[in-house]
Amino acid sequence: MRDLSKYKGVIPAFYACYDREGEISPEGVRALTRYFVEKGVKGVYVNGSSGECIYQSVEDRKLVLENVCEAAEGKLTIIAHVACNNTKDSRELARHAEGLGVDAVAAIPPIYFRLPEYAVAQYWNDISQAAPDTDFVIYNIPQLAGAALTPGLFKEMMKNPRVIGVKNSSMPVQDIQMFKQTGGEDYVIFNGPDEQFISGLAIGAEGGIGGTYGAMPELFLRLEEYVKAGKMQKARELQYAVNEIIYKMCSAHGNMYGVIKEVLKINEGLMLGGVRKPLPSLVESDRAVVQEAAQMIRTAKEKFCAH
Numbered sequence: 001m002r003d004l005s006k007y008k009g010v011i012p013a014f015y016a017c018y019d020r021e022g023e024i025s026p027e028g029v030r031a032l033t034r035y036f037v038e039k040g041v042k043g044v045y046v047n048g049s050s051g052e053c054i055y056q057s058v059e060d061r062k063l064v065l066e067n068v069c070e071a072a073e074g075k076l077t078i079i080a081h082v083a084c085n086n087t088k089d090s091r092e093l094a095r096h097a098e099g100l101g102v103d104a105v106a107a108i109p110p111i112y113f114r115l116p117e118y119a120v121a122q123y124w125n126d127i128s129q130a131a132p133d134t135d136f137v138i139y140n141i142p143q144l145a146g147a148a149l150t151p152g153l154f155k156e157m158m159k160n161p162r163v164i165g166v167k168n169s170s171m172p173v174q175d176i177q178m179f180k181q182t183g184g185e186d187y188v189i190f191n192g193p194d195e196q197f198i199s200g201l202a203i204g205a206e207g208g209i210g211g212t213y214g215a216m217p218e219l220f221l222r223l224e225e226y227v228k229a230g231k232m233q234k235a236r237e238l239q240y241a242v243n244e245i246i247y248k249m250c251s252a253h254g255n256m257y258g259v260i261k262e263v264l265k266i267n268e269g270l271m272l273g274g275v276r277k278p279l280p281s282l283v284e285s286d287r288a289v290v291q292e293a294a295q296m297i298r299t300a301k302e303k304f305c306a307h
Contacts, residue, residue: 004164006077006103007188008206009042010220012213013050014068015257018273024060026067028272032214033071035270039217042207043077043103044068045167047093048139050211050257053081055276058089062096069100079137079209083107087123091130104135106167109147117153128162136162140179141169141192151182158183167209168192173199180204194220195243198235201227212246215260215267216297218305238304245296252289254282259290266294 014036017028036044046068047053047061056064065080072078080102082093094105107127109120128136138157142148149166157163166179169192180189180203191200194210197220201208213220219242226235249259255275262282264270274281282290 001185002164004186004188004206006043007079007165007190009208010213010217010224011043011045011077011079011190011207011209012036012041012217012220013048013209013211014044014046014064015050015214015261015272016052016056016276017064018276020273022273022276024056024063025273026063028270029064029067030071031270032272033068033076035268036214036217037072037075040221041076041213041217043079044072045079045081045106045209046102048081048106048209049141050214051081052257052276052279053083054085055279058084058092061093065097065100065102069102077104078102079104079106081106081108081139082127082131083110083139085110085112087126090123090127094127094130094134098131098134102134104137104164105131106137106139108139108141108145109149111145111147114147117150117156120147121153121156124157125160128160132162134162135164136160137165137167137190138163139167139169140175141167143169143171149179151178154179154182158187163187165189168200168205171196173203176200176205177203195239195246197223197242198227198232198239202232211257212242212249212260215249215263215293216242216245216300218301219297222304234304238300241296241300241304245293245300248289248293248296252282252286253280254286255279258282259286259293262290263294263297266290267297
């Protein structure tokens with residue numbers, strides 16, 4: 001049985017960091033990386049949905065990952081999402097990620113064209129072959145990718161010895177159970193939907209990768225503690241509080257990641273810029289949402305993390 005302990009825990013999805021011109025900010029990337037090290041999370045998931053990957057070039061994504069790896073100084077598990085909507089660019093990013101020494105690469109299935117499962121498997125295996133000494137994580141997010149990981153496709157991918165698990169962002173919690181039963185103890189299943197973090201852990205996920213963890217890592221670390229200690233009543237209370245924060249951050253006119261970056265500016269002093277078009281930027285009326293969300297996070301930390 002292989003040792004997968006470095007993947008089991010709270011792994012925030014890394015945010016895109018921009019300068020005033022809307023280009024990648026190496027300074028912002030390094031500051032956000034150091035923030036995660038200081039918060040004590042298990043690792044980071046770089047260049048995924050929260051990193052606005054589909055709106056970035058191959059060179060953008062390389063620059064982000066290079067700065068994350070430099071600033072992490074070996075203190076974080078690093079999973080690099082390398083999928084592009086073609087195999088060539090995806091393999092280039094996988095080779096680059098392996099050269100930087102990341103722990104794993106990950107990939108969604110190709111989007112737009114509906115491919116048969118054998119073609120999706122070939123795509124993932126082609127990416128993995130470009131990083132032959134690096135673990136591989138399947139990213140299942142059917143509501144956005146338009147293609148779902150099935151038990152049959154997972155079994156096919158399990159023939160690849162580099163595959164170590166699934167980042168499951170489908171909404172049914174039962175899918176986590178299904179993949180855990182299919183893979184067994186040699187595979188890690190990550191909970192994806194942040195709003196069901198404790199449900200995912202309860203049914204078999206050993207870790208979580210999420211887009212809102214970064215705004216409030218202390219709360220998700222405490223959630224993990226509660227579940228591990230069997231304090232499910234406290235876990236439910238905190239999960240409900242976290243979900244209210246998420247609902248608030250999703251209520252703005254602008255994109256949720258724009259809200260999160262403004263919240264991090266208020267609560268943590270991080271300057272991460274806005275979001276890249278066509279994601280909608282925040283507008284003046286969103287200021288109230290940002291302030292309320294920032295305050296809700298501070299209040300929850302005082303209540304649940306003060307001791």
